[in-house]
Amino acid sequence: MADKTKEFDTLYCFLDTNILHHFQTFDEVDWPSVLHTNQVCLVLAPITLREVDKHKDDYTNERRRKRARMLLSKLKYLLESETTTEQLPQVRRNVTLMALSQEPMINWAAEHLDPNVDDDRLLASILDFSHQHASENVLLLTDDFLVRLKAKAHDIQALAPEGLVYPIEPPSQKQALLKKVEGLVPGVNISVYRDNFDKPTFTNHLREKNAREYIFVTPHFYLKAVTDINDAVQYFAVTIRDETCKPVFKSPDYPVNETSFQLTLGANTFSDIPGLPEYMAGCLGAHNISYYETRWLGNPGHYKHFGFGFNQAGYLSNNAGAYLSVLANTPHLCPGTSAYTEQDLVALNDFRTKVAFNTYAVSAPFVTIEDYAGSNLGVDYYQVRALNM
16 A cells, blocks of 8 residues: 555556456546555556456356456446547546556566466566656555465565455355246256256156146245156246345346336235236135236247236235235135136235235246146145245
């Protein structure tokens, strides 16, 4: 860090690749403030630029690839902006950017550095720059302890990022799972679900339907998938287990089609779903509570059915109990029907407008959800209720 008792015209701060990839974006940081100086010039060595450019095509690491492309876009904009020869591109107030184009010209053996080692090439660029700018204050910012140790041996001032810049938070387990579940599609082999959610907790044979159902259990949601005899998923249903787990359902081609919509489990109510239900099922017995509706969007929906339901195994909002009794007054809905009446919708109005659904389902093309779901959409409460996970 710059000496607080001494003012430098400019502090030249070399950024290691790990700082660019794993911490705040370089243009988000108030560098003069965190480095206690008046002016900061961020310097990128040739090896750093080369590593970022290499990562933009790394399809084995999607996060790094996206990050590299974002960084290169910003760098390209700044470095190709029209400035005078003496003028460096302005990143933000009192912060400029310099990209070194020349490889370091040093005596590698005398400096005990290896030109084939990327870290050594970075240190060589700093040494070369310091030799050419002997009166300037130069430092290296890196999260690599060994690089800082080697820099110290070469009298290069090196700082760790702690307390200066903030790391990018890695996605939480919940976020990672939500991303996976939001990307689910029916019609694929069940192995795709196994690859994403490991082994199912339950496997049930539906002999009368010549099908099999798999129940995957995570701390945040239940996932039910029903397959045919060829192990192709006929429909899946997601039921949330806690209030903070809110996967988003997007209808096909959202937001291109006029019929497209976006809904969030645990937040939206049945009345938020566009159009009228094609099929309705609702039961309230001594031990069983369930309700769901389906939508058929035709070709805009790629000939799939979409279901939205209230499942007692999932997270139940505090207000749900006040509106459930209406289900007992509509017993003809318990086996399910597409021939509901306007009076049914009026009777269910408070329930449909006040209670958030906790389950959504998607079928394979030309498959109707009710053929597999019966009167309950998603997992069976009595199968999963004893789970402590």
